[in-house]
Amino acid sequence: MRERGYFRFGGNQGDNLIGFSFAIIIARKNGLYNNSKMSNKRLSGYFDEKADCILYEGDCLELLSSIPDDFAKLIITSPPYNIGKEYEKRLDIDVYIEQQITVIKECYRVLSENGSICWQVGNYVDNGEIIPLDIVLYPVFADLGLHLRNRIIWHFGHGLHASKRFSGRYEVILWFTKSDEYIFNLNPVRVPQKYPEKKYFKGPKKGELSGNPLGKNPSDIWEIPNVKANHVEKTDHPCQFPVELVERLVLALTNEGDWVLDPFVGSGTVAIATLMHKRKALVAEIEKAYIGITKERLNQAITGDLRIRPLERSIYNPDGNNEYVPPKSVKIDFEEIPKGSIKE
Numbered sequence: 001m002r003e004r005g006y007f008r009f010g011g012n013q014g015d016n017l018i019g020f021s022f023a024i025i026i027a028r029k030n031g032l033y034n035n036s037k038m039s040n041k042r043l044s045g046y047f048d049e050k051a052d053c054i055l056y057e058g059d060c061l062e063l064l065s066s067i068p069d070d071f072a073k074l075i076i077t078s079p080p081y082n083i084g085k086e087y088e089k090r091l092d093i094d095v096y097i098e099q100q101i102t103v104i105k106e107c108y109r110v111l112s113e114n115g116s117i118c119w120q121v122g123n124y125v126d127n128g129e130i131i132p133l134d135i136v137l138y139p140v141f142a143d144l145g146l147h148l149r150n151r152i153i154w155h156f157g158h159g160l161h162a163s164k165r166f167s168g169r170y171e172v173i174l175w176f177t178k179s180d181e182y183i184f185n186l187n188p189v190r191v192p193q194k195y196p197e198k199k200y201f202k203g204p205k206k207g208e209l210s211g212n213p214l215g216k217n218p219s220d221i222w223e224i225p226n227v228k229a230n231h232v233e234k235t236d237h238p239c240q241f242p243v244e245l246v247e248r249l250v251l252a253l254t255n256e257g258d259w260v261l262d263p264f265v266g267s268g269t270v271a272i273a274t275l276m277h278k279r280k281a282l283v284a285e286i287e288k289a290y291i292g293i294t295k296e297r298l299n300q301a302i303t304g305d306l307r308i309r310p311l312e313r314s315i316y317n318p319d320g321n322n323e324y325v326p327p328k329s330v331k332i333d334f335e336e337i338p339k340g341s342i343k344e
């Protein structure tokens with residue numbers, strides 16, 4: 001494996017499976033595939049405007065350079081945090097920031113005029129001192145002219161127990177828009193009211209319900225369990241974010257048919273949340289093992305076997321009544337994703 005900064009290159013990660021693709025084409029021509037299982041949705045290993053899902057097996061900068069200006073409606077990612085996870089080489093913070101700037105500038109270029117960028121980050125820890133990456137990266141986005149709409153606190157209950165500081169139980173999503181004209185669909189992401197029966201007690205609306213019957217705004221503090229060992233979505237990827245976190249952003253910040261980009265897709269979470277809501281996915285991952293996980297999860301979603309934690313399930317409350325909402329099965333309309341390379 002050769003390395004260029006934190007950008008890892010997996011050598012022959014695109015195992016040459018042209019023979020495999022060829023076999024599929026021949027099988028299709030000979031009618032060996034059950035047409036009822038075929039979908040008209042298209043997968044591509046490279047940028048292709050006519051595809052429905054682009055899964056680039058390699059460095060995101062290569063994918064980004066092939067995308068035209070003003071293309072993606074939403075960019076949502078959790079980049080490497082430079083904390084020495086198995087997929088990253090720990091770098092001097094200045095070098096790390098420089099590399100992030102290169103990717104962020106490219107993301108800005110490919111973001112559509114009414115589009116949004118959501119950068120999900122935690123803390124870089126240096127010798128016991130924390131450096132919040134959202135604070136460090138904010139000026140990079142602001143200098144590009146992006147507008148910060150929310151600094152969303154993603155709060156979760158599980159993690160390492162610190163002994164010399166309070167245990168960290170949140171990460172941040174910086175949501176920026178490129179302009180003042182942007183998509184924001186609140187209704188699909190409303191959450192139940194705390195007191196749905198509450199009524200105005202005086203004034204001209206006296207007796208009417210005071211809250212929106214569709215639910216309330218979910219606010220900028222999101223309590224969503226992180227993907228740890230017992231989470232129904234857990235894979236071998238060390239740093240997944242939950243599908244429900246991405247679903248909320250996809251539903252609020254895009255419309256059906258829009259392109260959603262994740263330059264660091266890891267185990268494929270953004271691709272899953274995007275395709276299950278009839279948007280198009282444009283994602284890159286450099287590590288062969290994680291590309292394999294992404295493909296496996298997508299194939300499970302195609303057969304209806306992928307299980308996710310439902311958005312509707314509330315956080316476990318040790319003192320209260322916990323209504324059990326079972327895991328949801330995801331089903332997306334797509335043809336089988338080949339296990340080998342999809343680069344042609």
Ligand SMILES: C[S@@+](CC[C@H](N)C(=O)[O-])C[C@H]1O[C@@H](n2cnc3c(N)ncnc32)[C@H](O)[C@@H]1O
Nearest residue numbers: 007059060087240241264265266267269285286
């Ligand atoms: C924090 S993880 C993303 C996890 C993802 N959100 C998920 O739910 O699985 C960051 C990912 O970026 C990948 N990565 C690092 N450098 C990359 C590059 N230059 N191009 C593409 N992917 C890269 C790593 O292999 C890792 O899987």
